[in-house]
Every structure is written in C-alpha cells, then in structure tokens.
Amino acid sequence: MQLSSNLVLGIALVMMIVALPLISVGTEQDLPVLWWSGLVLIGLGGLAGPVSRYALDEDGGG
Amino acid sequence: MNASDVPTDIVHWLLALSPIVALLVLLAVLRWKAPHAGPVGMFVAVVIALAAFRTPWDTLAVAGAKGVWDALFILFVVWPALLLYRVIDRAGGFAALRAGISHFTENRLFLVLAFGWVFASFLQGIAGFGTPIAVVAPLMLALGLKPVMAVVVPLIGHAWANMFGTLAVGWLATIQIIDIEDETATAVESAILLWIPNIVAGFTIAWLYGRGPALRQAWPLVLIISAIHGGLQLAIMWWDPVLSAFIAATVALIALYPLARWRYSEPDGIDDSPIMRDDAGGDSEEDEVEPVMSFPMALVPYLVLTGVAVVALVVPPVEEALGEIEVGFAFPEVDTGYDVVNDAEDPYQPFSPLTHPGTFLLIASLTTYVLYRAKGHFDAWRERAETQPIVPALVGDAVPSSLAIVSFLVLSTVMSHSGQTDSLALGIAEVAPAGVYVFVSTWIGILGAFMTSSNTASNVLFAPLQQTVAQAESISEATIIASQSNGGAIGNAIAPANIVLGTGTAGAVGKEGQVLRYTLPWTAGVAVLGGLGAVILSAF
Numbered sequence: 001m002q003l004s005s006n007l008v009l010g011i012a013l014v015m016m017i018v019a020l021p022l023i024s025v026g027t028e029q030d031l032p033v034l035w036w037s038g039l040v041l042i043g044l045g046g047l048a049g050p051v052s053r054y055a056l057d058e059d060g061g062g
Numbered sequence: 063m064n065a066s067d068v069p070t071d072i073v074h075w076l077l078a079l080s081p082i083v084a085l086l087v088l089l090a091v092l093r094w095k096a097p098h099a100g101p102v103g104m105f106v107a108v109v110i111a112l113a114a115f116r117t118p119w120d121t122l123a124v125a126g127a128k129g130v131w132d133a134l135f136i137l138f139v140v141w142p143a144l145l146l147y148r149v150i151d152r153a154g155g156f157a158a159l160r161a162g163i164s165h166f167t168e169n170r171l172f173l174v175l176a177f178g179w180v181f182a183s184f185l186q187g188i189a190g191f192g193t194p195i196a197v198v199a200p201l202m203l204a205l206g207l208k209p210v211m212a213v214v215v216p217l218i219g220h221a222w223a224n225m226f227g228t229l230a231v232g233w234l235a236t237i238q239i240i241d242i243e244d245e246t247a248t249a250v251e252s253a254i255l256l257w258i259p260n261i262v263a264g265f266t267i268a269w270l271y272g273r274g275p276a277l278r279q280a281w282p283l284v285l286i287i288s289a290i291h292g293g294l295q296l297a298i299m300w301w302d303p304v305l306s307a308f309i310a311a312t313v314a315l316i317a318l319y320p321l322a323r324w325r326y327s328e329p330d331g332i333d334d335s336p337i338m339r340d341d342a343g344g345d346s347e348e349d350e351v352e353p354v355m356s357f358p359m360a361l362v363p364y365l366v367l368t369g370v371a372v373v374a375l376v377v378p379p380v381e382e383a384l385g386e387i388e389v390g391f392a393f394p395e396v397d398t399g400y401d402v403v404n405d406a407e408d409p410y411q412p413f414s415p416l417t418h419p420g421t422f423l424l425i426a427s428l429t430t431y432v433l434y435r436a437k438g439h440f441d442a443w444r445e446r447a448e449t450q451p452i453v454p455a456l457v458g459d460a461v462p463s464s465l466a467i468v469s470f471l472v473l474s475t476v477m478s479h480s481g482q483t484d485s486l487a488l489g490i491a492e493v494a495p496a497g498v499y500v501f502v503s504t505w506i507g508i509l510g511a512f513m514t515s516s517n518t519a520s521n522v523l524f525a526p527l528q529q530t531v532a533q534a535e536s537i538s539e540a541t542i543i544a545s546q547s548n549g550g551a552i553g554n555a556i557a558p559a560n561i562v563l564g565t566g567t568a569g570a571v572g573k574e575g576q577v578l579r580y581t582l583p584w585t586a587g588v589a590v591l592g593g594l595g596a597v598i599l600s601a602f
Contacts, residue, residue: 005462006461006462016472019126021391023123038127039123039126045101049098049466
C-alpha cells in the first residue's frame, strides 16, 4: 500500500510540534537526551517534505 | 541578541544568503511546492550554521524549537481560517455572496479593489497574522479571479497596513526594543513611506485587472481610497499611532458605499481581464445554481469576525482582561563560537490565545456552522451542488501549508540564532556609504519580513542594527527606522508563510512559485520607490 503524501506530511507536522516541549524542558533542565530527541524529530519532520516529493503518492495536498 | 564577532566577509555573507536563495530558486524557478521547498531551505540554513557559523547543537535545538513556536502563532490563523472557508463553502455561502455582490454593483473592477485592497487592509488593521490573505483569497475566488491571482491581489493590497495594523503591534514592538529619540517624527516618516506601497497597490491591482482601460476607470477610486488610507494614517500619527491604520482602513471601507453609488455601479466593460477565470462572467454551471441563502446571511461570518475582533481588541478593558491569559515555553541562553548570544527567556514570546485572531476566526467559524446548520443550508446546498465534507477537506488543505510554515519559521530562527541574519545585515551596512545605506535600509526590512513573514519580527530583528548604523553614519534615525518599517511591511507580499496561507484557502496549493512571480517584481519596484522616498526624507 502506498503511503499518501498528506499522511506523511501530517505525521511530520506532529513530530515537529512534539519536539517543542522536549527541547524546552531538555535545554532548561540540562537533559541532553530530551533535547536531542526533539532535534531529531525536527530533522525527521523536515525530511518528510523532500521525501514526499520524490517517493510518495501525491493526493492533492502536497 | 548580541552579535559582536559575527563574520561579515564576502564568503560568509554569500553562505548566509544561500538558504534564502535556495528557497527562492526552489519556489519561483523550479516551482517546487512550499512543503517540499521549505524544509530544504531549513536544512541549508542548518548546514551553513554548523559548517560556517560555529553553531553548537544545543543552539540549533533551541532555534528549531523557537521556530516551531513562532509558527504556531500563524498556524492558529491557518486552521481556523480554512475551517471558516470550508464551512461557508459547504453551505453554499460563496454562491450566495457572488449573487448578492452582483446585485450591489456589477462593476467587477470596483469589487476586486474593494475586497482585495480595501477589505484586506481593514482586516490587517485589526487582525493581522495573515488573516487578510486567508480570508480574502477565497472571496477573490468567489468574485471570479484565477486562484493564483486570488492570492496575489490581497498580498499586494494589504502589505502597507502591516506596520500599524493589528493595532500597531509592529510599532509597539519597535519602540519597546529600541529607544527612539523622536517617536512622533519616526511614526510620521513611517506613515509617509507607507503611503507609497498603499497607492502603488491600488494602481497595480487595477492594472492587473485590465491594464490601461482599467487604470483610466479606477484612478479616481484609487486616489480617494489612498488619500483616506495614507492621509488619515499620517494625520493620526500626531495623535495615536496605535489606532492609525485601523481608523484609516475602517473609514475607507465605509467610503466604498458612496463611491459605488457615485460612478462604479455599472459594469466596467472590460471583458477580457487577464486575472479573471473564463467562467467568471456568470455562464458556468456553478453560477447557474440558485443560492440557498440570502446575501445578508452569507455576510454573517464576516460580520461576526469583525464584531468579535473589534470588541476584543479595541475596547481596552476587554483587551486587558483577555490578554491576561498567556502561555509559553522557557528557553535557556544559547550562543555560538562567534559570540552570538541569545538571552534566556521565560516564557519565550508568550501566546495570548484569547486576543489572537485565530480565536476570532474560530468563533466566527463555529457561529456560522451552528447558524447554517439550524437554517438547513448544508442539506439544501448538498442537494443542489457537489460538496466536500468539511473536516477531510480542511485537513487536506491545512497539513501541507502547516508543514511549509513551520519549516520557513525554523529556517528563520536558525539563521538568526547562528548569526547568519546578522552577517547579512552587517555586511550590507559595512560596505554601503551613508547615502546608499538609506536606500538599502528598506531592503533589510524586506529581508526580515521575507524570513519571518512578519513586519513586527522584521523590526525586532533589524531595528537595533538599523539604529546603530544610523547613529554611526550620522543618518536621521527617524528616517532609517521608518525605512526599515516600510520594508518590513512591503516584504509581507513575498513572505512564504503569507503566500502559503493564500494558496491554501484559494485552492492553489503548490502554486506558490507562480504567486511569487507576481509579488516579487512588485515588491522590488515598491522597494526602489520606498528607498528613494527615504533618501529624500533624509535630506530634510
């Protein structure tokens, strides 16, 4: 089954928003695991855009 | 933010410019869609930050999170605005609006200017955060404009009102972040320069609609509206800058009625407007469908939106009470190897949900939904026309736009936290002689607005630098801050987040590059005029 572009972009959006509290708490409380997790989530979320362009089914939203 | 040792040599300057160039090339030249292009620009900024600007990973993390937070302010307009659009569309509201407007006046040139310039400016006067684009683009579509032009027209039309719009939030942020020696002179010079994008917008929209014949018809309207917008805003500067754009835009909106009666009630006679769709003349199948609601009923969402916004923001006790609720995240101080220091903030940019335009749009959406449902408009319209369910359509529109906006804002915060933004602005300041700097100060304002999609953020980013250069080169501080503010306003016409807001609500997702092809030359032209205006002002 092909993943739809919108689904991937939606997951990417959620990942980037979830990163926000992780980085805030992680950097404020000096917990590198938390802020690194947040940074990775932003990176993976950002990758969704270019990936959906080349690898996924377009469904009108992308 | 302090930026003592940030490198400004040509190599670092070009590297700092590369994320913006990458974004522009992907959008305007290669015509990538915004949710594809935005993250690439973001990654370019991250790589440059790590490789050339000595940015530690924790600084990048904080910058990224702040960018996501900044984007949420805009997303809280995008989602409710798209919801409002989908609710109205699902109930056949745009068909009723189109039919009602054609009874009010048959002059489409007048209507395009009335909605795309005057109403968009009115919304910017009070709401901001991209609301004029998100609300007016579907209205333009209902008038018969092509989807890309439905975005271009309000982008150009609302730009001038950004500085003193949203009850002058840009101005208030500017005087909070720098100590201005003569605030009245600065406000007055800002209003003089902002008159330029205002009047050029009116003439540009008329020209886009029908070239020479449209200009010959529209010039009295454009001059009168611009005299109200620009002249009233300027006059009010001596009294209260906070209300200047709101009052000017409101008076212009009221003036539309007598102007329509005076000489704009008959058809404009321009049958081959390049910005109108082929089906805009009323022969399409959709236009033949009888509306299921009255014209006043179709106006309810806009009346509710305006009423709620006015009560919440213009009545001081209400505004103060609603503004007391704030939420936000804390971030520690972070720096770079070049001593670019970003101070700790707790909370960073607190969010006041009850005074945010997104809440007003949400109230308007829900009120409209309940009213139209009670009146049976959804069922009635479904029997007459093809419709789309509200929630899936909303998600389909909003998700790609949202991802694009988040990536634009992360790009912006990564550039500012790593010192790339300072390198760009300081590099220009170092090589430009005083006279040239006055001219290019507008472009620095535009750069800030392009990166952040906000006049306020542009001024917060660059007003301190502009003031420092003005003092160092003995240039009029009032003129430079006014020029920065003018650039910050103009830059909103090319701000990617604003464009995505419009393409999302006008059914033009993926055509952001086509929009830029219109707004980029307009912005450049107005920037040249604005720069020349600043040079003239600095001579007095």
